[in-house]
Amino acid sequence: LTASHVTGEGVSGFKVTIQNQEGELTSLSTKQIKKESLDIVENLLNDVNKAKKMRQVRLGSYCQDREVDNESKRQVILLTELVAQTRSIYELGQAIRNQQDDVLSVLEKWERGISATTPLKGLKIVIEAAHTPSGKLADQILSALGAEVVVLHPEIRLLSGQHKADPSKPENLEEIKRKIEEEKADFGLAFDLDGDRCTIVYRKKDGNFESLPPDTLIVILLPFLIQRCGYDSERINKKIAVVRDVLGTEAVDRICAQLKVETYQTDAGYVFLKAKVKELRDRGYVVPIYGESSGHGWLDVTGPIENPIAIAALFALLMKEFKEAQQIKEYAVEDLLASISSKYPGVDYRRSGRFNPCYQYHLLKIIYRQYVASLPEEARCSLGLGSWNPEDGPSCLENPPQMVIAYGKDYCIRAMLKDFPEGKEFETQVGKLRVVKVDAYQEDGLYRYIDIRLALNGDYIGRFIFRASSNDPNFVCSFEVPVVADVGTRQLDEEKTKTNFALVGGVILDYLDSNQFSPLSNTEVHFSGKNQVIWTMERCRKLIIKNPML
Structure with missing residues (x-):
């Protein structure tokens, strides 16, 4: 057990790692910890005879004297x-x-x-x-x-x-x-x-x-791991792969392409990365390094527990x-x-970093109408919703049930899938901004993230990633653009990079703000990275001539 989510009320999040029957260390997901484990225990309590018949299996031992x-x-x-x-x-x-x-x-x-x-x-x-x-x-x-x-x-x-x-x-x-x-x-x-x-x-x-x-360390260390640390695919006669989360930089994909390494993307969360790595290893791949932008990183040589x-x-x-x-x-x-x-040309990116704007109170009312109001009392209890109701006032934003957070994420992503389809165009001072690719991931019928890629005058200029926290009523967003450089001289074009950055971030941020999903422009609401968000929105509004969203 480990826990780093500590608040004034105590520990608000555990990580649980178990040894499975094959002897491998496996991390449990939030659903496995909070629901499936509870269901197993309750079923055993309701059937004492079944519990008595179960055979004990010892998978390992606890050694108190190990240093x-x-x-x-x-x-x-x-x-x-x-x-x-x-x-x-x-x-x-x-x-x-x-x-x-x-x-x-x-x-x-x-x-x-x-x-x-x-x-x-x-x-x-x-x-x-x-x-x-x-x-x-x-x-x-x-x-x-x-x-x-x-x-x-x-x-x-x-x-x-x-x-x-x-x-x-x-x-x-x-x-x-x-x-x-x-x-x-x-x-x-x-x-x-x-x-x-x-x-x-x-x-x-x-x-x-x-x-x-x-x-970012994957980008820096991958050539070193291949050339100096023994992970050359030709020498070991195995395919090499790298796994990053959706919030991770696209620079990983670009350097992997140049090094002939396969890249895989998962939802944010250590459980998703570890599951993908296990799947790849079962298929004969070697994954020398994998990580996510939140700070978790793994090496093949040190095993399934993070070792920063x-x-x-x-x-x-x-x-x-x-x-x-x-x-x-x-x-x-x-x-x-x-x-x-x-x-390795093309691996230099301008990144917003992760920022976590909160849910708008208006959004909570929508969540209640769309997802909660029609649920019978038994279903509400089983989902942990209890008597939650936004009509109680804005105080319902404080520690709402986890399902409310999940519903809010799902609602916003469904709206964005409708309003940002591939081919959607915006007229700007510098040409046509176009949505060129949209990836969205869902689990158990609820969307978890959306990844929107944009092009300007036919040239790809960057991506915006939108998801939400699992525990708090906050969105988790980031956006990034490749740094623009002259093809011949490789001289950086700072102004073009800033323009692309403002367009990629601003068109989505303005949408979230104007639709009252998040109070981004509210001067009384503060979050890390807000100054950059406001600058991006203001510059984007000056660049866009016609916004079909407004």
Whole structure:
């Protein structure tokens, strides 16, 4: 069990991982945790004889004396040393998978085959530990590999209510940014509460800071994994694939195409990514890395549990080698990204980042009329709706039932499918904006996301992704556009990129606002990224001559 969704009222979300009968670690979905598990228990309670006849099956054991922290450190140090010494971590992953019951023996055998070095010597890394165990582990691992490490808030404390262990919130990164600048560090790492998410933060030459979520790290690390870490498909004679979530950057698809790697997209959520990876592995594929924009990332070699420290260690090794080869003292991350963009054209994207505008009260009334009002009392109870009714006033926005959130997402996506069909056109100051492709995904009859792609004068310019939170009455949106560059000189065209960015984001945002799905333009409503949203809407309105929606 792990839990990073902690509020003033306590833990509001658990992750549950079980070992199945094949000995594999499997993550349970929200539906499996909240409904299917409850149904199983209730059925057993209602049929005592059935419960008595059930046979106990022991799949594993609990070892209280295992030094899990130490074993985790050994694994990450080993895989980093292996790559530094031109050994294959694909083969290490295969060895671990083949001896799941005796992983320590595998580690010991491989450790005997390498020399202990300091491959990260020369790097300075700042860690925002935020009083979590992850910061302590990362410090010990990176220091053992030779890096100079500066740790903020290293004391492990019991946390409750509001906390700063969430790198997805920009306000939680202010201290680490100041420390990176003060120390002239190469980059920083910021962890979440339960250690399954980590953001890499770096300083740019213009004085600004940017973050690298795991989906962007796929773009950075995939060539390295293929060329240096043993994941060359011709050498291992297996197909290579990568999986990202729908909110992940399309740059992953572009670099995969150039590296002859297959790309797969799932809904946002670790359960969906892991299910797709398992399906691919059952079909004989190897998935060296996969991740989502929220901060979760996985490596083939470290297995089905997120290991952001391992990903950070490989990134650090790539950085160290690039920095040495190019003889760079500062801003090496920015130069590394520029080098990748130059070598693999088309992978440079301008991204909005995730933003979470809330549901409009008007939308809740629609949800009640369309989905809830006609349900019998028994159905309402089984769906967890109880006596929920928006006529009770705007306070119903506070902690509404999860099904209300799901219904709101479904209603908006159905409306968008109707109003943004492929071929829909908008007249703009710079030409015709056209919807060229629409993907929508549904489960159990309810839509979960919509992915709308747009073109300007026949040229593809970007995509808008719309979905919603599973727990809170907020939408989860992002949009991105390929950075425009001259084909011959590769000189960036900042003005065209800004125009495309405003059109791709603004045409959908204006729709959500004008239809009262979300109070985007309400000056009293605040959410992370709102300034960018308002700028995008205002610029788009100036560009569009005729909007068929209005």
